[in-house]
Amino acid sequence: MTSPALTAALHRIDAVFGGMTAPAEGCLHCYGADELALLAVPRTPLGDELLLRFFHKVPDHFTDHAATVRRLLPELFALLASGRRSGVAAPTGLGRTAWRSWPCEQVAAIEGFLDVWWRETLADPEPPYGVGAVWELCVDMHRSLAPVHDVWAAAPRGGTEDRHLGDWVAYRIDELLQDDPFVLPWNMDGEALLPGLRSWLVEHAVPRLAGHPDPLLARKVALLALAPEERWPAYAELIASAG
Incomplete structure (x- = not known):
């Protein structure tokens, strides 16, 4: 069941993006003309399969990719919130747009949904998609680690x-x-994001893993602070000492 907070976030998405359309133009090798025509009809349900086929295609498959993504967002986010479909994966259409340059109310609505969805995923003992999948989707759609990891660090x-x-x-x-x-x-x-990911894990994950069933896990994470030439001798020593 969708929570009140997630329902409110979806209502905001619908209020901002519902009724939008996109040109009924795109790659006729990947889509039928009748499928593309649905993009120009506001609020017409696309169905999970076609929705995801639109959402995961690279931008050059559409004459106006940003408009296509905006047309998809209410139905796409409702699908994510429902947890009923496991085939949603990165890369995403939203991650391939410069959505932070869109009007403020659109940016705020997207940020609000992603924030609530991620927070509730972390708080759920058995989230429908799994934390790893939602982490990847949120990182992809934000194009950044910070909005996702800031929530984890503050928990x-x-x-x-x-x-x-x-x-x-x-x-x-x-x-x-x-x-x-x-x-x-x-x-x-x-390559550019890995140093920040390693640093975040050393700072935030190590103290949070103190009670983990694997007593070596926190110590392995701590090794991420080392350069590779120092890391592997230290890793070998750690494994040897545990044996």
Whole structure:
């Protein structure tokens, strides 16, 4: 069931973007003319499959990609909030637009939905999509780590948010130790964002992982503060000492 806060965020999205249209023009290799025609009809439901096919295509498949994304947002965000579809993944259409340059009320509505959706995902012991998937989508749509990680950092210690953080770090720690840029959405500049991600984890994840079932996890995360030439000898020593 959608929470009151998420319902309010969806109502705001609908108030701002509902009724918008986009040109019924696009790639006729990927879409039928009848499918593209629906973009020009306000509030006509597209259905999950076509909605996602529109939302994940690269911008050059449409004559006005930004207008297409705005047309999709009420139905797309309602789909995300429902948790009924697991096939939503990055990269996203919203992440491929310069939406922060849109009118203020549009920017505020998008920020409001993403913030509530992320907060409620972290607070839910069993979120429909899983924290890792929502993290990736929010990072992709924001094109930034800060709005997502600021919420995590501000969460109370010892709660569900910390358990989710531990699960996410445990799943990703080997890639993080190897400086794998594909920890981040593949269409973002992982090389540029990795230093900030490592620093954030060292500062915020290490103290939150003190009670994690894996007693080495927090110590492994702490190694992210080291340069690779120092990290791997320290890692080998850590593993040896634990054995």
